[in-house]
Structure formats: structure tokens, C-alpha cells
Amino acid sequence: MYNLLFVDDDQWIAESMRTILNWEDFSLNPPYIAYGMEQAQEIFQKVPIHIMISDIEMLGYSGFELLAWVHEHYPDTLTAFLTCHARFDFAQKAIRLGVFGYLLKPVNEQELADLLRSCIQRLKPPKEETEETPARQIPKRMEKIVDYINKNLANPITRESICRELYISESYLSRTFTKEMGMTLVDYITECRINKAKELLRTTDLTVTNICTQVGYNYAAYFTKIFKEKTGMTPNQYRDQYG
Known part of the structure; x- marks a missing residue:
């Protein structure tokens, strides 16, 4: 509205x-x-x-x-x-x-x-903001890593936690992720968190504070800062425009 x-x-x-x-x-x-x-x-x-x-x-x-x-x-x-x-x-x-x-x-x-x-x-709004964004093409050997990230957005995600859960070496993860995905691991995790936040803002009545915790941020002010950097607007402004 x-x-x-x-x-x-x-x-x-x-x-x-x-x-x-x-x-x-x-x-x-x-x-x-x-x-x-x-x-x-x-x-x-x-x-x-x-x-x-x-x-x-x-x-x-x-x-x-x-x-x-x-x-x-x-x-x-x-x-x-x-x-x-x-x-x-x-x-x-x-x-x-x-x-x-x-x-x-x-x-x-x-x-x-x-x-x-x-x-x-x-x-x-552009079509991609009103419909679910098509999934990024995920290289096959990155699928388990991406799946782990998407299932754990509410939790702290580190290189160590990914490697421990998936039984892969940190050197392998560091060497292959950026090459295969076209961005660093940290940037990809942030992209996933913000995309999930956008989905929740569009489709639910959850407060910004609740959404913040559901996508892995401890502080609403920091979440708002990152969200605005990535989208050009605050979470509330995004909800007003696309919700």
C-alpha cells in the first residue's frame, strides 16, 4: 500500500x-x-x-x-x-x-x-519485488553449503560451523566458495538474511524486531542499518511500499 x-x-x-x-x-x-x-x-x-x-x-x-x-x-x-x-x-x-x-x-x-x-x-514496484525472486543457480558442489546457510539464518553462521557440520575443510570452503558463487561467504550470508527479511516484511505482520532475530541479527538498529545499505530504505519503508 x-x-x-x-x-x-x-x-x-x-x-x-x-x-x-x-x-x-x-x-x-x-x-x-x-x-x-x-x-x-x-x-x-x-x-x-x-x-x-x-x-x-x-x-x-x-x-x-x-x-x-x-x-x-x-x-x-x-x-x-x-x-x-x-x-x-x-x-x-x-x-x-x-x-x-x-x-x-x-x-x-x-x-x-x-x-x-x-x-x-x-x-x-519492479516485478522481482512483488513475486518470489527466482532462486540463484547453485553449483552442485555448493548445494549442501547453501542449504545449511538457508536453514540456519536465525543462528550464528561461521566458516567454522559450516565446516564442522558438513565435514569439509576450511581451506576447501575458502578456496571454492567465492569462485563458485561469485561472492564471499560473508556477503552471501548477508544476502540470504536480507532476502529472508524482505520476504517476511512482505508476507507477515511480524515486528521488525522479531524479523531481525529470525534472520540472525541481535540488534534491531544494526539490522536496520544493514537493510538500508542493501535496499536503500528502512525495513518499515520497505514494508509500506511492498507489503
């Missing part, structure tokens, strides 16, 4: 947006509402916002300031603006800022629906 933010200093207009559409039809959570730039910035800092629709002419500042801030700090967020006037200069400036679209007030339900469908189409 995706997150949508409406920004308008007219409280009546902003609140009316909560019920204008059935949000689940667009794979959207109920929208977040902000009545100004500071409140919008606070929401951005708390949750991932995938689409923002903002009024342009707001009391005390131009909505273009907010659009510029979003494009600087959250460039993946799709933005659109609301306006009472079909002004050419507004459209020109919006294009320069990379705005995805605009709506005239009063908001027409069909036009809003069309805009959101276009946004969701743009935001759709």
Missing part, C-alpha cells in the same frame, strides 16, 4: 479529501492531511510519502516552496498541485520543478482518480 499526503491551508477542503474516493481501490492507505508546510515536513519525516498533492496558493508562503523542498529531500515522491486558477505561469513553474500533474479546484473525483492511477502506475 502507498501513502498519500494532501496539503491545503483550507481545513474544510483538506478534510473533505479524506472521503472523496475509496482509497483501497488505488492501493492507497487513508490519506495524511497537512494544513501547511511545517506540518507536511513533519509528516514526511515520520512516514514514507509516495504521492503528495499540495495547494499552491497558501497563506504565508507559496506551495512551490514545499514542492521544491520535497524534490530536494524526497526526490522519489510524486507531486501534484491544486489551484483555483488555470494559470500558465503556474504550469510553467510546476514543470520546471518536475511536478507530475495538477488539479483545478473544486477537485473533480474522476480527474483525481485518473491522476492517482497514473501515479500508482509510475510507482509500481
Whole structure:
């Protein structure tokens, strides 16, 4: 499910947006509402916002300031603006800022629906994120090692533990694993842990702390750090986008 933010200093207009559409039809959570730039910035800092629709002419500042801030700090967020006037200069400036679209007030339900469908189409995750990733081709003599790793992701996995369980020498493991798999043993274990975490985030309601322990990390903060390094987002952001 995706997150949508409406920004308008007219409280009546902003609140009316909560019920204008059935949000689940667009794979959207109920929208977040902000009545100004500071409140919008606070929401951005708390949750991932995938689409923002903002009024342009707001009391005390131009909505273009907010659009510029979003494009600087959250460039993946799709933005659109609301306006009472079909002004050419507004459209020109919006294009320069990379705005995805605009709506005239009063908001027409069909036009809003069309805009959101276009946004969701743009935001759709790559196919490999919505379906189970095809298994890596495993060389035959690595199968037992890989099987051991996948069955023990919740436990400490070391070169010594693998060799002890599979009755192979450490020199053999060190010599062959990187050559056969195209990455070091440590990197492969990390890849398996993160892939398992992604699966659990997509398919279960387990907390991040529980998932952290199920994939072999003792500390949620360290797990989050590694997860973000590998995926570009935090576990919660990943769940919001792909769950």
C-alpha cells in the first residue's frame, strides 16, 4: 500500500479529501492531511510519502516552496498541485520543478482518480519485488553449503560451523566458495538474511524486531542499518511500499 499526503491551508477542503474516493481501490492507505508546510515536513519525516498533492496558493508562503523542498529531500515522491486558477505561469513553474500533474479546484473525483492511477502506475514496484525472486543457480558442489546457510539464518553462521557440520575443510570452503558463487561467504550470508527479511516484511505482520532475530541479527538498529545499505530504505519503508 502507498501513502498519500494532501496539503491545503483550507481545513474544510483538506478534510473533505479524506472521503472523496475509496482509497483501497488505488492501493492507497487513508490519506495524511497537512494544513501547511511545517506540518507536511513533519509528516514526511515520520512516514514514507509516495504521492503528495499540495495547494499552491497558501497563506504565508507559496506551495512551490514545499514542492521544491520535497524534490530536494524526497526526490522519489510524486507531486501534484491544486489551484483555483488555470494559470500558465503556474504550469510553467510546476514543470520546471518536475511536478507530475495538477488539479483545478473544486477537485473533480474522476480527474483525481485518473491522476492517482497514473501515479500508482509510475510507482509500481519492479516485478522481482512483488513475486518470489527466482532462486540463484547453485553449483552442485555448493548445494549442501547453501542449504545449511538457508536453514540456519536465525543462528550464528561461521566458516567454522559450516565446516564442522558438513565435514569439509576450511581451506576447501575458502578456496571454492567465492569462485563458485561469485561472492564471499560473508556477503552471501548477508544476502540470504536480507532476502529472508524482505520476504517476511512482505508476507507477515511480524515486528521488525522479531524479523531481525529470525534472520540472525541481535540488534534491531544494526539490522536496520544493514537493510538500508542493501535496499536503500528502512525495513518499515520497505514494508509500506511492498507489503
